[in-house]
Amino acid sequence: MIPKGHRLHVDLDAIETGDPALPLRSALAALDDIYRALDDRLRATTGRLSLPCYEPRDGCATCSQCCHESVFLTPLEWLRVVDYAQTHLEPDAYEAMIGGGLSLYAAHQQTIAAFMQPPPDGERDHFFLARHLRFRCPLLGAAGCSVYPAREVLGRLFGQAFNKDGGVYGCALSGAFFGGKTATLVRADPWAARLEALPLTQYRQVYPWYFQITYGG
Numbered sequence: 001m002i003p004k005g006h007r008l009h010v011d012l013d014a015i016e017t018g019d020p021a022l023p024l025r026s027a028l029a030a031l032d033d034i035y036r037a038l039d040d041r042l043r044a045t046t047g048r049l050s051l052p053c054y055e056p057r058d059g060c061a062t063c064s065q066c067c068h069e070s071v072f073l074t075p076l077e078w079l080r081v082v083d084y085a086q087t088h089l090e091p092d093a094y095e096a097m098i099g100g101g102l103s104l105y106a107a108h109q110q111t112i113a114a115f116m117q118p119p120p121d122g123e124r125d126h127f128f129l130a131r132h133l134r135f136r137c138p139l140l141g142a143a144g145c146s147v148y149p150a151r152e153v154l155g156r157l158f159g160q161a162f163n164k165d166g167g168v169y170g171c172a173l174s175g176a177f178f179g180g181k182t183a184t185l186v187r188a189d190p191w192a193a194r195l196e197a198l199p200l201t202q203y204r205q206v207y208p209w210y211f212q213i214t215y216g217g
Contacts (some may be wrong), residue, residue: 072204073152084150100138101211
C-alpha cells in the first residue's frame with residue numbers, strides 16, 4: 001500500500017469530476033458496476049471457450065498479447081488503476097511501474113502526443129498511428145497484469161468481442177481462433193457508450209500518456 005506521505009501518492013479525493021452531483025469516488029463506484037456487469041456478460045458468452053487470451057486459473061497471465069498493443073483508456077479508468085495500484089502494490093513495485101511508464105512516454109512521445117491532435121491527412125481516425133505503436137505495458141509483471149481487477153473496458157473486451165465493423169476485436173490469435181466459427185460475442189460499442197455516460201471519459205489515451213501527466217512533473 002502506498003501511504004499518503006509517499007512522494008508519488010495521488011490524492012484522488014482532491015480530483016474533481018466536473019459533475020458536482022457525482023464526486024470521483026462515486027464515479028469510480030459506477031465504473032466498477034460497469035466492470036462487474038461486463039465481466040458477467042463475458043463469462044456467459046465466452047467463459048466456456050478455450051480462448052487463446054483467457055486461462056481460468058489466472059486471468060490473462062498466460063498470454064498477455066494485448067499488453068503489447070496500444071490499448072486505450074479514459075481518464076476515469078486510469079484513476080481506477082491508480083487507486084488500485086496505490087492500495088495493492090508495494091512501494092518498490094509501484095515506483096518501478098511509474099518509471100517504466102515514464103520511460104515509454106519519452107520513447108514514443110511524438111506518436112502519443114499525435115493522438116490528441118486531429119487525424120493525419122487522409123485518415124478518418126488515429127487507427128494507423130495506433131497500429132504502429134507497440135510497447136510492453138508497464139503494468140505487466142512476471143505473474144501477469146499487476147492491476148488486473150482494475151483493467152480498462154477495452155482490455156476486458158479484447159479477444160472476445162465484436163468491433164464496430166463486425167470483426168473480432170483482438171489480435172491475430174483471436175482472429176485465427178474465431179476464423180470459420182460461428183460465435184455469439186458481445187459488441188464493444190454499447191459498453192463503450194455506457195462508460196462514456198460517466199464523467200472524465202471525454203477522450204482516450206494510452207497508458208504512457210497518463211503516467212506522464214500524473215507523475216511526469
